[in-house]
Amino acid sequence: MKTNTVTIIKKEFARFFGDRQMLFTTVIMPGLLIYIIYSLMGSGIQKMATEGQDEVVVVKVENLPESLAPTLCALDSGIVVVEQAFGEEEVAQLEDNDVNAVLLRFPADFDGLATTYDPQSGSAVPNVEMYYNSTNNAAMRVYMAVSSMLNNYGRPFTVNVPQSEGECYDQASDESIGAMVWGKLLPMLIIMMLFSGVMSIAPSSIAGEKERGTIATLLVTPMRRDELALGKIVSLSGIALLSGVSSFIGIALSLPRMVPDSGTLAFHYGTSDYVVLLLVIFATVLIMASAVSLLSALAKDVKNAGTMVTPFMLVVMLAGLMPMFQNDLPTGIGTYLIPFYNSIEVMTAVFSHEMQWMPVAVTVASNVVYTGVAVWGLTRMFNSEKIMFSR
Amino acid sequence: MEEIMCAEELSKTFTLSRKQQKIEGTRVRRKTAVDHLTFSAYRGEIFGLLGPNGAGKTTTLRMLATLIRPDSGDAVVDGSSIVSDPEGVRAKIGFLTSELKLEDFFTPNYLFDFFSRLHHVDDATAAERKERMFKRFGIDRFAEVKVANLSTGMKQKLSLVISLVHDPEIVIFDEPTNGLDVLTARTVTDYLQELRAEGKTIILSTHIFSLVERLCDRVGVVIDGRMVACGTLAEVCDGMTMEDRFFEIYKEVKGSDAE
Structure with a gap:
């Protein structure tokens, strides 16, 4: 890398790391805040989930x-099953939320009805009644367990089907459930964190320098404009990456606390997954810093840069949200040439254990090429008196 | 006399916004700021561009400093063309104008080193130069104070020092005493004379007649983007004061409009 570019990078780093407030708000605070907020939310959720556990x-x-008796008895160690008819009085007693009880009423000969019930016949569906008080945590716990048991059993009249459904459910491993959740959630979170990192520094570094008149001082030095452009983009990417890593660490440390079932959602990723992830994150942040730098160079001042970047940010967010809402997105190799969308796709694949090297290579290579184009564009802007000196 | 800078037929036009057109009462979209300007500067002299506000002086100096490109014409600065070798030109000149600012966050010490590196000045030379210049302008006591906390005068002196980190042969100075208090203004003009004594060339723009008389060896009078008179101070003044001579020239150029 050229000496002037290194000098610019050093200056940008000196500016950033020398400003304790900026360092704190950009690098330390995002991770710390995420960790604290998610952990607090997590402990709240845990508390709700464990309250009444021992009662x-x-x-x-x-x-x-008969078919349900063994399952119901084994459902929860805190359950005492009493076979007994109940009436209005017992139901009314449930209004007192200190009463740890759930009432269940099956029709007589439920097994028989469920087996012989023909949905085409038009006759009444066998109905199971359940009474509980949702403000009693222990009763709520049992209600959920019983509901889940009944759901797994399917509708009461289709006893034959739910057995196989149950088997299907059991076949899903913890790892794949975790992969699905992370695959949908994390790419968006990562993109958002990286973007907020870029946003907190790029407009001030380029539009801010224009606004303050300090860019002109740089432009009268013998440094070539492309050296300045490259220096700016690389240093901004580096700082944004730090901010993104901080947020990522915050998320990674706090999510197991937030999600009670950390066994299912625990990370099951190897070194190659992390290497690919880091590569893609770096390629993403390069192109993100490039795009925001270009818009900031066009802007008159920092405020104007913020306004110009907002629509772009929405588009990027939308790309981040796509895997959450759509499962059958196009995944041809050409789609990995689309900036941001390619990063999201690769990250989703990594988290879903479906990573392939070709898309990763296309994504990283195309992002590097786009960054090169952005450096060229930024150089042209630095050369343009209209853009640099217009007010 | 060795010619160190030669501007040939420099021209620059700007597009007027609709608002600006209204203010100026014109329907013409393009305004000529500099109109085929030709002049030279010689080694070891102070050359002044004199003219009223809006005459095109600053635009000319910005073209010489390669901040903006001429529409036509060229200037050769110590062997480098402003059109084909702008980096070469920037390495040879020190340019100072009030529009060039220094980052508030940094200290004079850091900024001197930073700009020295951008000009590829070796560390030992930069250190020696920094010590000398900081002492000369009284910046040494504030070397570790952030620019934001410096007085206006000190900021201006620092800007001057920073523009000269590479000890350029040619110093281009736009309105050198504008906005300065009397003490700082005196320090700056004294320093320009020192630079001339060292054999440096200084090209400055001003609208202050006394400054031209006190500092300049040669002067070019610019009105409406055109060079209307150029020569040594004695040649241009022709036995009159600079002020009287300027208004005489102004009347000749503008005719009855000048009244």
Whole structure:
């Protein structure tokens, strides 16, 4: 790299690392805030989930079908199943939320009805009644467990089908469930964090220098404009990357605390996954810093840069949200030439354990090429008196 | 006398915004700021561009400093063309104008080193030069104070020092005493004379007659972007004061409009 470019990078770093407030708000605060907020949310969720865990709940069941009896008894160690008919009085008692009880009423000969029930016949569907008080945490816990049992069992009249559904569900491993959740959630979070990192420094570094008149002082030195452009983009990318890494660490450390079932959602990723992720993140941040730098160079001042970047930010966010809402997005090799979308796709693939090297290579290479184009564009802007000196 | 800078037929036009057209009462979209300007500067002299506001002096100096490109014409600065070798020109000149600012966040010490590196001045020379210049302008006591906390005068002196980190042969100075307090203005004009004594060439723009008389060896009078008189101070003044001579020239050029 040219000496002048290195000098510019050093200056940008000196500016950034010398400003404790900026360093704190850009690098330390995002990760710390995410960690604190997510952890607090996590402990709240954990508390809700564990409250009433140890309390015993009486489940009064009327007409308990034989097929369900063993499952219900084994459902929760805190359940005491009592086969007993109940009436209005017992139901009314549930209004007192200190009563740890759930009432279940099956129709007589539920198993028989469910087996013989023909949906085409038009006759009444066998109905299971369940009474509980949702403000009692222990009762709520049992209600959810029983609901889940009934759901897994399918509708009461289709006893034969749910068995196979249940098997299907069991086949999903913890790893793949985690992969699916991370694959949809993390790319968007990473993109957002990187973008906020870029936004906190790029407009001030380029539009700000224009506004303050300090860019002109640089432009009268013998340094070539492309050296200045490259220096700016590389240093901004580096700083934004630090900000992104900070946020990422915050997320990675706090998510297991936020999601109670950390076993299912634990990270199951190897070194190559992390290497690819870092490569893609760096390629993404390069192009992000390039795009925001170009817009900032066009802007008259920092405020104007913020306004100009907003629509662009929305488009990038949209790209980040796509995997969350759509499963069958086009994935031809050509799609990896689309900036941002390619990064999201590759990150989603990494988190979903579906990573292939070709898309990674195309994504990184195309982003580097686009950054080269942006350096060229920024150089032209630095050369343009209209853009640099117009007010 | 060795010619160190030669401007040939320099021209520059700007596009007027609709608002600006209204203010100036014209329907013409293009305004000529500099109109085929030709002049030379010689080694070891102070050359002054004299003219009223809006005459095109600053635009000319900005073209010489390669901040903007001429529409036509060229200037050769110590062997480098402003059109084909702008980097070469920038390496040879020191340019100072009030529009060039220094980052508030940094200290004079850091900025001197930073700009020295951009000009590829070796560390030992830069250190020696920094010590000498900082002492000369009294910046040494504020070397580690952020620019934001310096007084206006000190900031201006620092800007001057920074523009000269590479000890250029040619110094281009736009309105050197504009906005300066009397003490700083005196320091600056004294320093320009020192530079001339060292054999440096100084090209400055001004609208202050006394400054021309006190400093300049040669002067070019610019009105409406055109060079209407150019020569030694004695040649241009023709036995009159600079002020009287200027208004005489102005009347000749503008005719009855000048009244």
